[in-house]
Amino acid sequence: MGSSDEAELSISATEQPLLSSSTSYSEQYPAPIAYTHSPRPIRDLPFLLLFLLLTLSTFAIGFLSLARRNPDKTLVSSFRYNPSLSSCVLSHLQSPPPLTLSPFLEYLIPTLIITLLLLPAITFSLLFLLRHYAKHLIYSLIPFFFLTPSFLNAYWFVACAVGASCHNAFPLTYRIVLLVFVFLLIGVIIWIIVSNWHRIELTVQIVQVSAVALAENIALLSVLPVLLFLYALIYFTPVVFFLVFATWNGKVVPRAHRGFYECVWREAKWVQWYFALAVIMLLWSAATMVEAQVYVISGTVAQWYFTNDSSRRKKSLRSSLSNAFGPSFGTVSFSGMVMGAVRLVRTILDAAKQNRELGGCVNLILKCCADFLLSAFDFVNKFTVNFAAITGEAYCSSAKMTYELLKRNLLSAVFVETISTRLLAGIIFVISSVYAILVYAILRATSALGTELYLIASLTWLLLMVVLGYFVYVLDNVVDAVYICYAIDRDRGDVSKDHIHQIFAQLPKSRNHGSSLV
Template identity: 50%
Template sequence: MASSEEPNKPTSLFDSSSSSSQPLLSNSPASLFPYPSIDDPPHSNPHESDPSQFLQISYNYGHRPFKDVPILVLFLLFVLSSFGFGIFASFNRNIHYPDLSFYHFDSKTSNCVMTNSLSSSSFIWVSLYSPSSSVFKSLIWTLVVTLVLSLPICFLLLLLLKHYTRQIVYALLPFFVLVPIFINVYWFVACTVNPTCSNDFPMVYRILVLIFIFLVIGVIVWIFIVNWHRIELTIQIIGVASDALSMNLGLFVAIPSMTLGLLIYYAPIVLFLVFARMNGKILPHHHVSSGEYSCVWKEDKWVPAYYALAILTMLWSGAVMVEGQVYVISGTISQWYFSKEEDDTPRRSIRKSLRNAFGPSAGTICLSGLLILVVRVVRAVVDSARQEDIPGMFNLILRCCVNTFLAAVDYLNKFAITFAAVTGEAYCSSARMTYELLKRNLLSTVFVETISTRLLAGIAFVLSAIYAIVACAILHAVSHLGIDTYFIAVAAWLLLIVVLTFFIHVLDNVIETVYVCYAIDRDRGEVCKQDVHEVYVHLPISRNHRSSMATTSLLV
């Protein structure tokens, strides 16, 4: 089936037609790759692999076997156990749990009995209706309008980044500093003028906070000054990624749908957790200090274990969904990248990516999600121990070792899912092959961790802050909410920045996917997207390359 849709595409992971007697880029014309030749690899160790021994990598349009099946089975066991014990907890719950306050200790029977014959379930709960306040109405309407406007704002931002990337970036760069300065000065003056705020927040503390925020703004300015030489290259890369994303707008439907599906999947587990709390008995408890008895709720011994199981399943499922979204984005963008059509996208590319994500590569995604979850938990534990400032050389060495291990896992995991979406390989194979791919082509994963993400985050912050200021001004003009206007404006800012952060998350994944696809192109000595090569050809060379390319290394 795949061969009929893509007759000119390779049907396997590797291109068997490549000659193994020549280096992969030995026949590439210099006009296509004006970076230093890698015919003479930087590593001189004779025991290391020769680049000519590697087969050429390509997008796998053919049949993909299931990978990392044991991890998939383990994940399904967690899910089935959570739902199975949750259903048991729902039917086994004690219906008298809500009536705990109506129980008292009966000394005659030495047991807990109900105070009266009526239980809380027999009470008629009367909901008192009170008209919504003007603050609540304004908050709801502001959030609804913000949510409706967030979609065209994201779409307009994408089009502007596609066609006018340089103008947008340079126009918003001053606001990265002006907006925080305006907010900092505004709150200081407003708090000083307001008697209530000035009494609750003394002048000394206000000045300290003002100075601290100015110091943070100074750090932001310093970061941009230091990385100014990367701005132009970052602008070009954002423009290329925006063009790729604009050709696959269906991702803005698929990715939110996956998030919505995760919330629907969470709903019964949360309900099971509530029902699990109702599994137990009402028993008398003797207070040693007073010598009296009272009735307390004693939950079953298995309830804490189920809580741990269900919460772990929810955390793992959330990590799996995040990695699944990365997989779908990477699979869709890579199909567009390797397609022969210049101004069109392959048919059903998102559907193919979804089918691969929740089919053959489901175990790979589960393994990646598990590793990400473990890294986050271990890092949280390490950060907690650091805050406690536990003395001792052993603790310091242990933290250094743990941080080194976590950094290594993050390094290997960065492009593993992206590579798996392209090739259909297992997780460990994808991590190893990605490392070798970038190493053979003198590329470094450090590049995508540079200023592009920070620049996009700054754009999102500025746009959401400007929107919040406009919303605050409109609310001041049409209503008399007083200080509540600022809280409503902050709520609108938070909602819009969440939506824009989602947009940046998708665009970041597109940048990383195009980066891997470019590395595959370079490894094969081909050019699938000329405009991508014209930009990515200026990428910094890996720091491990010990040659005379000093000027290029300065970009890293």
């Protein structure tokens, strides 16, 4: 009996999380971290009320600006100054030119429509391959990471040398410099792949795990685009519409210019304040929608990870949506406000870096400190939303508990954030480039277009990159959600998905160990 008790004690000790010797798990948290099912309490209510108040103000003022719009805005060119009246009067109306569809648009529009129709099949095929044949797909496409840009670079150089317009407009010296520069970039890509080759095998397994989790919750691929569409239809488009018609609030007034009077449009003074409010709400709402998607992904994947009940898993997406836009919408709004502010400050800093007038040691130190703080906000907020989706905690408590969770278990997501994302980006780059080349070849054989073919192929490539990039974004968030679930498992000494533990146990056990990948 004594030996069996000792064995049980040793097993339980090995399953305990990696805690410090001075603080036990029970002292820090009265109950283990786990997925919290509905109903959940309302969190971060002040931010929810602030978001709703500013949204209602934006729409109310927008409807008011629409009702008070002045149609003279579109007729400014038809106004002439009348000296006897000391004002501008309408003289004559100019008929708009007729609209015609150019041959370029006649081929561009059907090409983009066909591409949109093929995108679901391409996306689901890629998910199927990543789920069942991730190793074969990634290893077979890695050579094309540098072969594809090498081919496009050489083809561009030869085509420009043959084409008369490009040959005359682009001197040979510049063409050679650009050719060499692109090949140097390709050399950097090769060096990155070779230097990280020993990590590719683990990355393949992580990508396959995320593909399996996404395939088990395949409804995410249909619901998330619907969320984007509804946001664009219900929120983004009306606000942009209001912004356009807000500029119609004003009047045509005379303005002295070089001894003469001309008629110009003068906006009402309140329009600029409404622009500031509407732009802020567009940024906040867009960031909030991004965080809501992360919340829905994390909540759905967490229920798949922790729950074996099939009937409950069928309702996982519905419950995640109800939590994201219900009791946790204040948390999502808070996270969106933080991320929107971080992105705005980062944009301002990037613009300041390009300004040569801002020099000096003090400015450099301030920029470095700001970059450090923004990176810290990015890291904390990234896993805060994942944790909030799982536990239903408020934003600040989720940020604290997530940091302590990862710190306690000496876990790091640096590897997941870098290598897997770049591999998936390389895959969609190759797929999009091959598709664009096929589009170019087909249009070259069936149309009489000239250089417009390159533009059509480029727009098709861009469309495919954007949509497949969104697919990669979802996969990345699935990886983060599974990673937090794995961390919670380790913290509780539990194993919910054994094959996931076998893969994620190979990750670096500390942030410092994996930091070299950055």
